[in-house]
Amino acid sequence: MEFEYAEALKRLPEQFFAKLVKTTQALMKEGHDVINLGQGNPDQPTPEFIVKELQEASENPKFHKYSPFQGYPFLKEAIADFYQKEYQVDIDPTTEVAILFGAKTGLVEISQCLLNENDKVLVPDPGYPDYMSGIALANASPIDMPLLKENSFLPDYQKITDADLNDSKLMFLNYPNNPTAATATKEFFDETIQIANKHHICVVHDFAYGAIGFDGNKPQSFLQSKGAKDVGVEVYTLSKTFNMAGWRVAFAVGNPSVIKALELIQDHYYVSIFGAIQKAAKTALDNGQVAIEELNEVYQRRRDAFLTNAEKIGWYGGTASGSFFVWMPTPKGFSSEQFAELLLERAHVVVAPGNGFGESGEGYVRIGLLDNEVRLQEACERIEKLRLFK
Numbered sequence: 276m277e278f279e280y281a282e283a284l285k286r287l288p289e290q291f292f293a294k295l296v297k298t299t300q301a302l303m304k305e306g307h308d309v310i311n312l313g314q315g316n317p318d319q320p321t322p323e324f325i326v327k328e329l330q331e332a333s334e335n336p337k338f339h340k341y342s343p344f345q346g347y348p349f350l351k352e353a354i355a356d357f358y359q360k361e362y363q364v365d366i367d368p369t370t371e372v373a374i375l376f377g378a379k380t381g382l383v384e385i386s387q388c389l390l391n392e393n394d395k396v397l398v399p400d401p402g403y404p405d406y407m408s409g410i411a412l413a414n415a416s417p418i419d420m421p422l423l424k425e426n427s428f429l430p431d432y433q434k435i436t437d438a439d440l441n442d443s444k445l446m447f448l449n450y451p452n453n454p455t456a457a458t459a460t461k462e463f464f465d466e467t468i469q470i471a472n473k474h475h476i477c478v479v480h481d482f483a484y485g486a487i488g489f490d491g492n493k494p495q496s497f498l499q500s501k502g503a504k505d506v507g508v509e510v511y512t513l514s515k516t517f518n519m520a521g522w523r524v525a526f527a528v529g530n531p532s533v534i535k536a537l538e539l540i541q542d543h544y545y546v547s548i549f550g551a552i553q554k555a556a557k558t559a560l561d562n563g564q565v566a567i568e569e570l571n572e573v574y575q576r577r578r579d580a581f582l583t584n585a586e587k588i589g590w591y592g593g594t595a596s597g598s599f600f601v602w603m604p605t606p607k608g609f610s611s612e613q614f615a616e617l618l619l620e621r622a623h624v625v626v627a628p629g630n631g632f633g634e635s636g637e638g639y640v641r642i643g644l645l646d647n648e649v650r651l652q653e654a655c656e657r658i659e660k661l662r663l664f665k
């Protein structure tokens with residue numbers, strides 16, 4: 276028997292990158308040496324002190340039981356301390372923190388928590404595709420906010436109509452940005468708070484790459500702007516900061532009513548994360564300073580290696596202020612998809628076509644700095660042989 280899916284499931288967007296993954300796997304199976312810069316999966320292992328903590332904690336029978344529904348208070352306190360230490364932001368661990376099964380889950384849940392059918396949501400274009408998943412499940416409608424080079428890949432609020440602003444209930448933002456690698460300023464977040472107050476919009480700032488900023492520029496937290504907690508939340512994940520993508524641990528901090536809604540929905544979906552993982556997450560946040568510095572050094576070296584070698588072959592115009600991506604323009608005469616396909620087939624280099632992140636991503640590809648400098652140089656050398664840049 277085959278059963279009919281619920282309408283909500285049928286609304287879920289297609290996975291744009293599935294085709295790319297399939298072709299990549301086929302080439303690898305044929306034995307080709309593929310340089311994969313197409314995905315966002317950290318290649319480095321989790322720092323040893325965090326793994327050790329998990330090993331020890333996993334032996335503690337206390338953690339073999341159900342965890343408290345909304346997570347252990349020790350993790351919420353560590354999160355509040357981390358925000359104080361990193362961003363000088365006060366967080367009440369009892370009302371302003373929700374523990375999440377990865378940022379992805381939280382970002383989908385927020386739409387389910389706050390949106391009804393036909394509600395409007397402002398989304399970055401290009402943007403992380405999973406914002407659309409929650410919006411589709413809620414049967415709400417996205418309104419694109421183009422991120423253009425001439426506005427430093429920030430949305431231009433002057434270009435959004437008052438009607439759209441008045442109709443919108445929610446706004447997703449993400450800096451350092453996936454895919455454009457742009458970062459935001461405090462002034463931009465201040466302006467966002469003004470707009471949100473005026474039009475009664477809940478802001479969700481996805482700070483997944485919060486730990487990764489180049490040239491000594493530490494990325495700005497949304498919560499560092501006055502009044503941020505009145506209008507929204509910030510979602511932070513350990514996936515990128517501590518190479519813990521497989522562990523599925525993240526959190527939301529900020530507006531107590533949104534935090535309460537997240538905890539309510541999670542009470543119905545799950546019990547909280549394995550206690551030993553919560554313990555290891557606390558250790559990461561308490562003692563992770565050096566690991567974060569090392570992470571930044573690794574990605575900065577890779578970014579510099581990629582950009583230097585791209586320049587050598589005549590490929591200019593990339594952005595890379597934060598995150599572990601570089602956002603590169605396609606050569607004249609190529610769409611994003613055509614260029615990505617050509618690189619895959621003729622150079623065996625995988626990059627993500629920009630239009631997969633939204634219409635305004637056309638004309639760009641996203642390079643993931645997820646292999647070492649030697650491989651990044653080799654990727655450029657292989658691309659040079661295609662003689663696309665004069």
Ligand SMILES: Cc1ncc(COP(=O)(O)O)c(C=O)c1O
Pocket residue numbers: 315376377378379380403449453481483512513514520524525
């Ligand atoms: C912008 C952005 N937000 C959220 C996530 C998801 O993070 P997590 O591993 O915590 O689900 C990613 C992962 O690629 C991302 O790029």
